[in-house]
Amino acid sequence: MAIRTYDEYLASLKRMRPNIYKFDELIEDVTTHPATRRTVEGHGQIYKLSADPGNHDTFLTASHLTGEPVSRYLSLIQSPEDMWANSRLKRTMFQKTGTCTGGRCVGWTAMNAMYAVTYDVDQAHGTDYHRRLKEWLLDAQKRDITISGALTDPKGDRAKAPSEQDDPDMFLRIVERRPDGIVVRGAKVMICGIAAANEIFVLPGSGYKEEDKDYAVSFVIPRDIPNLTIVETRHPSDDREYQEGFDAPVDEGGITQAYLFFEDVFIPNERVFMAGECKFAQNAVLNFICNYRAAIGGCVAGQGDVKIGAALLTARANGLNSKVFKDKVIQMQINNETTFGMGIAAAAMGKRHPSGAWFSDQLLSNVNKVLVATLPYETSRIAQDIAGGIAETGCIPSYKDFKSTKYGHLIAKYMRARASAESRMKAARLVEWATIGAGVPGCMHGGGSPDGAKLMIRSLGKVDEKVDLAKRLAGITEDLPEPGGK
Amino acid sequence: MAIRTYDEYLASLKRMRPNIYKFDELIEDVTTHPATRRTVEGHGQIYKLSADPGNHDTFLTASHLTGEPVSRYLSLIQSPEDMWANSRLKRTMFQKTGTCTGGRCVGWTAMNAMYAVTYDVDQAHGTDYHRRLKEWLLDAQKRDITISGALTDPKGDRAKAPSEQDDPDMFLRIVERRPDGIVVRGAKVMICGIAAANEIFVLPGSGYKEEDKDYAVSFVIPRDIPNLTIVETRHPSDDREYQEGFDAPVDEGGITQAYLFFEDVFIPNERVFMAGECKFAQNAVLNFICNYRAAIGGCVAGQGDVKIGAALLTARANGLNSKVFKDKVIQMQINNETTFGMGIAAAAMGKRHPSGAWFSDQLLSNVNKVLVATLPYETSRIAQDIAGGIAETGCIPSYKDFKSTKYGHLIAKYMRARASAESRMKAARLVEWATIGAGVPGCMHGGGSPDGAKLMIRSLGKVDEKVDLAKRLAGITEDLPEPGGK
């Protein structure tokens, strides 16, 4: 069974060429550097948990290529059941890390999207992409690697197509086609979990025309490939991760989001899955979002579970029984289960692609995207409501002050409620972290914006059919076409 | 194939003893009387649609008893797929009738609930209920009858158990046990679709103790059984159903909700499925609500489809393009698909009972119940927003005024917009009917109240586990039990 251990995983990351920066500093070892250590530990929990036979159902499945157990994160999703396992896995990982382990799920979903697209492109163009992808996947399963995914281009002026931009590099593009591979230039931005990844699966954007065909490109690369420079973004309260103590309350979990700069990176053919077939770029994106926007409901449900727990934990520390907050907790639960459930439903109503891949229902997935951009915000607000002023903006002294020899005893004295000052501060910091701090995942725009989802809902919702059924019910026979625009 | 025709269905209703009243008048023929004709037509559409081979997937399935095609409404639900078909069927019927055909789905769900309960009771008590139910069901399938369901007792003083009430009849109860059957007294109230039904499946309430055992009773009866008196309730704008014209805009659909008075009704043993096994009454209710509260999301989605259609139809009649209302329509769609989807999810996450019956996930079903009590209200509000003042409270002259020889021409002149006055009035009446009129189904409290659902959510949500995972994340080791109540 090709399941790596946690130690093997860390070792694999240590072996890689350092090419990640933050605060103008090269990160020599992502497994120990404060900017990246937490996200590595978060992703590392996957290897730890996978090692426990009690968790095999959650984390492993049979490879459709070999029948052998492989990580779900490296598997082809072939059924609603596989998607449901995806949702559950995401919820579990949020519960374990308090935040996002996006260095795996995006790559997973991207690979699944391209599994079907390569199949379709080969059918249409007689290309060889699908075999390449399967061979690479087989090898990836054997190595049990962590694969992040990269989707978002910088985009430049939003009013212009890629080929119309002043600077043609504002979307990642092929600048050279060689017999043995392609050379790409550009950037991918806001990419999650890169520091914890061994490889990066790159997807094209969508809406490309013939003149944009050099932008229709998909491939997979080692994270430390030559000419790739990575800069980690800063996120709320990230300096605390460089500091001692519980101000950054979660030790084995954390988010990183990176900007990837491709300065003429060479990709060998065997790792290229699209190189100019612009009509199929949109399929890649559609395949990606239907599954991604379904399962993300599991993410925010898991994060919501943490918010419920952290808020009630703080209330306990304050001396308050959870019954005081009954209706609020129920509303948080409803929010959680709604995003979780809608992902389950989208998966259930999905369709199997001829390649064997399962894609969730677009309408329900996109509805879920909007819910994911809305409900967790209410959940956060309620968590802050329950947990009180010390949690709302984390309004308590720092760990360093708590440890002060001059006045730390005063903090300890006055922060004590039903729980000790330390427990109370830790609980409040967890609420802050999960609702307004470094634990907040960027779920509103991650995987695309709610406005994009709304456009899809509008177009998939068969509104004209609804007008027709109303006409029939009302017994109207007069022809009533849509009036001219406003 | 034992599928009845529409005409056979009507004939079967005509043959029954008149025992339904409204406005102190006995309804001699439910198929023609204005108080009941529309609900009969609504239910009748099921027979019409079932006759079309193109609809067989939606309306028919294989009997688990014979393998023969039977109406889904008479089938055992054995899988998520069966539940999804249930949701789709309900949505379709709302689209076709604009409202509720509750004379079928409640009976269907009740039968399924008791299918499992009779199995369990027999295991525990050596009784014979399960065989009785199967034999009756086999016969019902052969006759392809319409079976409504009855659940709600009058309940009297809500602070008292059935056996503590001043009047012991406030919950339906066994007043006599004979060798060949039982005699029951009491009432069931707010029962949907009785006038369209051939038989009525009666469920017990829940929360009964040993001293309440005479209240733990379930059976099925012909609607016209001796000593049963039925009074139809009045609903918004129901007088219009007695009048000519389009003020009651939907002709083949309508709601009735009845009060059933049992004045010592005798039920032969073969139709009795519970008679005192009070510990199992709660199971009957739980089995009922998990499937009912899942699939009801399909109902309100279908009703929401009609609201979208009717609102945009009115806007078209007014001369306004639907783009003006884009965001509003998307919000309505989101509301629709959320309740629909949550039902799908609850079904997907359900469990198979040893009897073969499939029951949806309680947590997700109850979350859906709360959504169903909330989102359709917003959808109605938006429909009124889009459709304008003429639809908000149906603020237009009556059909009779429209036909007035004195001034009807003035109404026709001034009600005309882009569409004719008649089309515009019909469209506006449909909005009124669906949002504030006779078409509004009682979905908030139907199948139980949202407050009851919230209590279940609270108890099923494993909140303590969430506190524990937060403790782990925050690195708190201090013991922090729930403080004493407020």
Add this chain to the structure above:
Amino acid sequence: MAIRTYDEYLASLKRMRPNIYKFDELIEDVTTHPATRRTVEGHGQIYKLSADPGNHDTFLTASHLTGEPVSRYLSLIQSPEDMWANSRLKRTMFQKTGTCTGGRCVGWTAMNAMYAVTYDVDQAHGTDYHRRLKEWLLDAQKRDITISGALTDPKGDRAKAPSEQDDPDMFLRIVERRPDGIVVRGAKVMICGIAAANEIFVLPGSGYKEEDKDYAVSFVIPRDIPNLTIVETRHPSDDREYQEGFDAPVDEGGITQAYLFFEDVFIPNERVFMAGECKFAQNAVLNFICNYRAAIGGCVAGQGDVKIGAALLTARANGLNSKVFKDKVIQMQINNETTFGMGIAAAAMGKRHPSGAWFSDQLLSNVNKVLVATLPYETSRIAQDIAGGIAETGCIPSYKDFKSTKYGHLIAKYMRARASAESRMKAARLVEWATIGAGVPGCMHGGGSPDGAKLMIRSLGKVDEKVDLAKRLAGITEDLPEPGGK
């Protein structure tokens, strides 16, 4: 003191020429006919209450013309305090009648709007309108009459200006100018409280250009003026008003909304306040909506008070303590006080016109309009939630069934809870009436649509200034103009 008695008010209505129809029947006496009696009684309560010296502060004020006490409904609003009294008066009247007494407040607000406009027009054109209005008002105060107001034109095809319509009558217009007056043709639709009014104050619409000048017309007429035909619209469950018993639960209150057809009505000059000054028509509308949309918050707060009371009354009848619903009641209160308060605020932030009239702040008034189109819907939903299934759609037998000699005793037996069946049914009917029945006022579109209010909010909100202050805060010096439209 020129304050009429209730009896004098009724007598004044009885004296008028019958010109109101409903259901193709001429209403001979609006004070006794079931279609209009309730709205007359609702408006009649104003006279009853005004007679009580304890209510003088609420109902009366000093005429700015004579200094004598007059009904507030006939007064010039000169200060925030006058507007606050307006809000309180409206809230009081909703509490007393359960619904709208719009036969007074629209006329009041219309008169105030034109008080300023006539002043402005006279300044610009040397006309004589302001004197006419003051003289008429003086007389109206002396007679203490009830004056309704009429604003909404049929509008025809919404994409066309009045003068572009196929039928030029789709907006009320001057068809003839005579030395002694004007002749008008057209209609005003959805006009509240006409049956209870002695006179009707007519406002122009807005957005008129030079070619539309015949549409810029304002005047006041006796309700029974020759060539005016009035048809009352039907509203939810209005047939119950023709029936005995408590199915229409409120006896001294009710809504009517009429269509007024002007078939060449002659208006003498002294009653004409605008006749072609098309540039000022918009001012009339703006003056109207700022005060109307402020004070309407008092209406829906009063209606909300009734919903709270009716819901808790039903809960009491069911045997449930209001603590069970604590959070829900608080939410209803918040909704009520928010619409009430925003009206108070709009009045406070208003401005005095040179004529002496006070006009509320447009931005806050229009914000309130949107709140009024939203919050009461949630309040209704909660009322139905609290009151249970018997109230949601009024799911109980009719009064006639309750009185049945055949089975009325069964209804009485089984409807009893903690309260008698009769009290419980009355309470539930009141909830139905106020949330989904004949008591629901058309507040969403009354006085203009929320979408219109939103456009005003957008334009009044000085969004560019907000961008500038953000630029300053962020220290951005680059010029960043608004990009070209999508």
Add this chain to the structure above:
Amino acid sequence: MAIRTYDEYLASLKRMRPNIYKFDELIEDVTTHPATRRTVEGHGQIYKLSADPGNHDTFLTASHLTGEPVSRYLSLIQSPEDMWANSRLKRTMFQKTGTCTGGRCVGWTAMNAMYAVTYDVDQAHGTDYHRRLKEWLLDAQKRDITISGALTDPKGDRAKAPSEQDDPDMFLRIVERRPDGIVVRGAKVMICGIAAANEIFVLPGSGYKEEDKDYAVSFVIPRDIPNLTIVETRHPSDDREYQEGFDAPVDEGGITQAYLFFEDVFIPNERVFMAGECKFAQNAVLNFICNYRAAIGGCVAGQGDVKIGAALLTARANGLNSKVFKDKVIQMQINNETTFGMGIAAAAMGKRHPSGAWFSDQLLSNVNKVLVATLPYETSRIAQDIAGGIAETGCIPSYKDFKSTKYGHLIAKYMRARASAESRMKAARLVEWATIGAGVPGCMHGGGSPDGAKLMIRSLGKVDEKVDLAKRLAGITEDLPEPGGK
């Protein structure tokens, strides 16, 4: 005119004894130290703006003691107009600083609260507090000082009264009464703007009984009084304030919230305004919250203005026209104007106290508190929605990376859209700062929790009267008292 200059203000702060710590470091000069400099600059803007005659209406008013112009922050609020000026002032300061200048408004409101309470206590007990307060105030006006306010006690175990706590110091208390003053011990926590203040006005908590009388204490002290130790809390992303560049995007504005530890602080009699009159402690709190919860609506409206501006600024930088987000901007405006307006309304409906102080309406103020705990969260969400992924969690490289000689040019290249990379990053950082960063004020719990406000709404809302008016409307004569509790 006793209006200090900005320079005099800074000088006054520099003169004070250092007693504020953060990160275990004593802050020698609050005007230059990174932990406190921004809040000082924010408060300093008040002095700068007050110096401009064009702002006098906003910032100054006539002292009721001398008739001389004084800062509004040091004035007695005597009318609705004074409260409206308060709301406008708060909104202005949020627009100028992007955040809270709570070092002035809390002290102001506290002084006003005690102005009335000292009057009442003197009437009841023959004490001398009111004269003391007036003399101190006269002197404070002469010096034009900045006075923060302190209200919140640590509270310990929330289930216990102050005198029942294991540690009696969990509420601030008098530990010694001397002829010339009192000695106090305890703490006040989460106190805003202390670093920018010259003095601190301390209020008691509420709900004290005779045995808690040593906790009923109010006084005013110099911030640097002996035995007072102050620790500043950490807040989201506060480390950025120690760093160069625009990651902390606002230079002249910032929040601090401190813990004040009183280790036997001596207060001379002339500065003591309550010392044991426990029955009046509650009045102090009630007087405080009615005005505070009214005017806080101005704060969140101002913050909302910044969010609108920052979101649209980022959209402009991205190249998107604001029309794309029309409905979203309108919703943000509605949220802003609703909290602003409710404060105006509460002030309008207030009452004058015999001392001359004006107190806003409790019901409307507390409704506003709940709105303030809800609506700004939606505004923040929408701001993130509009501004996109780069703003949601500030997902862009740090300033230090932007300036990197190694790869800064890549960031500049790829962050450019319609605006330069720098402008775009600044705009996005402002959205982050205002919605999830250091600019977020703790308005949900500041000045008390929404749950406390809800309890007041429930008790002030006269719910029983509403039940009575519903009974009257429904014509119910049966006595229907509230049923026994659940």
